[in-house]
Amino acid sequence: MSYLNNPAVVMDNGTGLTKLGFAGNDSPSWIFPTAIATSQGNSTASKKMTSNSTSGSNATGNGNPYFGNSTSATSFNNLNSSMLLSNNLAGKRGTEDLDFYIGNEALIASQGPSYSLSYPIKHGQVENWDHMERFWENSIFKYLRTEPEDHYFLLTEPPLNPPENREQVAEIFFESFNCAGLYIAVQAVLALAASWTSSKVTDRSLTGTVIDSGDGVTHVIPVAEGFVIGSAIKNIPIAGRDITLFIQQLLRERGEADTSLRTAERIKQEHCYVCPDIVKEFNKFDKNPDKFAQFIVENQEKTQKKVVDVGYERFLAPEIFFNPEIASSDFLTPLPTTVDHTIQACPIDVRKALYNNIVLSGGSTMFKDFGRRLQRDIKSIVNNRIAQSELLSGTKSTGVDVSVISHRKQRNAVWFGGSLLAQTAEFKSYCHTKQDYDEYGPEIVRNFSLFNMV
């Protein structure tokens, strides 16, 4: 069944956002919240409300009910499906299990009275398999429009995902969807692969330290030759949302005209950068008022304008990675120190390689000069240690190279790494196929051979 080389499907289901797309593309085709809105109850009363809420969501689409984005439920109401399915078996239950929305449509639908919103992935791991299965079903058939039997799939999982979860995923993909082949990759490894696009990377190795900072939490994950060193992984409870909240707090203290979370987030994305030295940066701002920026908030009808001044938060906000004490009172270890601790917890023979290849991934690492500052701080920690050990032992060290790699695909690095690997000719040979699954059962997915590309 391979008339054409169908592109592999790359799915990165994160706690907050799901990235879907085809291998070979440079960006995900769809990015939407990993959210599902399911209908509550199955009484006729709730059915009536369904029709109300869907007509509302249609209005937000492009008007034409046949082609609009949120048309999936209209057919429920027009056809009155429970009447159609008059068979004894089917008649007892309606098609409530098909009455749900995912992604952005779920957020809209959940504003109505008859849908409840839930996030099936918590802390990177799937919590509700029923919802997840339906989420996948809809994302494959509605958003990607693929017949899973014709495509290979690359899915991602967080580090330290229990093998039982992998088996569950395999059961769903092979038994429900009959997908042609499946590969489950660890997110950190894919982020490493994505860094190969950077001009700084000369050897395509899968050894390095991944700093993955999303919305909720920041992970530091050491990877040696494609294997995650699980015992050394460290988490930092500072990530994108904390930076946004910090900016919002500064805006409120100054009494700006608009202090909504949305404004704070926009300011974070458009104006913030990392400075080499706070004190000098304060002086620079005081001497040179051009540094202060202005951010203009327009309301939806573009009739009113509010002007928000952007001041020190331009460099102070990302600074909480490096000096957490300015924003939080319970977590005080700076990011460079955590990275150093992580690498020190790894076996001694890979430490040099880990220092040499520190890779950034996730939206909260996108600040200008973030990588440069991180590199400088880690380098000074390492150099201090080397100097001390030279002093104590009296021998000469060969030195440790620290290099932090930033690249342009950082925001969706995990997805992009997946896309890179899945478009290679060898990808299909690394996958487990449906035939393998039928032969050996779900435990086959406990092991995947690694991409060793040189």
Added chain:
Amino acid sequence: MLHLQPSNLLIQKTFSEALEANGSGSPLTFDRIISDFDYTNFHVSNDPENRDLLLLSVRTKAWQSILTCDNGSQGVLPYLAAKYTKLPGITVAGSAEAGFDYTLCIDLSQLTSETIVQLSLLKTNIMSYPFFLAFQEFATLSTKNPTTTTVTVGRFNEETGNVSSIDVSSTLYTIQYRDNENMFIKPSNDRITVIFETFFQDETDKVFGKVFLQEFVDARKRNRDIQSAPQVIFSTEPPLELQNHLPKGNEVGDEASKRFITFVLFPRHFANEELQFKTVSQLILFRNYFHYHIKCSKAYMHSRMRYRVDTFVKVLNRAKVDEDEDESGGSNYETKRTITGRKMVY
């Protein structure tokens, strides 16, 4: 989501993005793959010479059979050109992009949201060409031989058989849209018959598929509200319409496990353009719809199974015996406990 939509959401999204970016003065660079059901791939890219032009190329498994379905006159090309060139900003590329079957050039400065919708229907439009031919042929046949006798529904009987007996072989349109499955369209003077071959790779699917197919057939019989829907016939043997066209001696292997679903379309199903479009787009998506629902019902089964297992586990947990009781009686030495009540383990 009960029905699949005929339009491709991702094409809509991509072109809407392109239009928006172009409007705000920062045009995007595109080199994207978009897929659709049944081995269909789209490729959106910038024209190498003119940055304002986008190319939308399509490659589909069905193309070859559609190109030759009208005795090799390649009528699908002018058919598609007529559909698309009337829209503002779209021209048909002189030659298709390498590796693809058909290419459209889209001028971003003239693109409208209505055009985007039409672009997203490209696959449906390509697949609808044989149906279009069938509708035409139906029109000529029905004016030549208006039906006088009432025809028993389903099989071709002798009256209708001799109507088109002159060109029986040429009136069967075949769309080879998958490797093992074809779609056949046969017009006659009072109806159009559409036949699908189905084939399942998976044993479980076969069972689910059978229930679904039976339901397609029976739903109309039971429910009076949908009497105007096309009649559906399900058979394990190739229908009579196909018997001269399928290769002989195919009772082995894959061929033997094929099933046939026949839709009988009457003039009321394709009386005007709107109905034609609706009928065709639903028929084209029939296989995908069918397989989508098999998968959905498996997902539903899984959720019931998980629920059941959870309740069983609850029952088992309730039956657990407290370990302390039997140990205190059986063992010689008394168990030592810490001050907080935990047992000491040796």
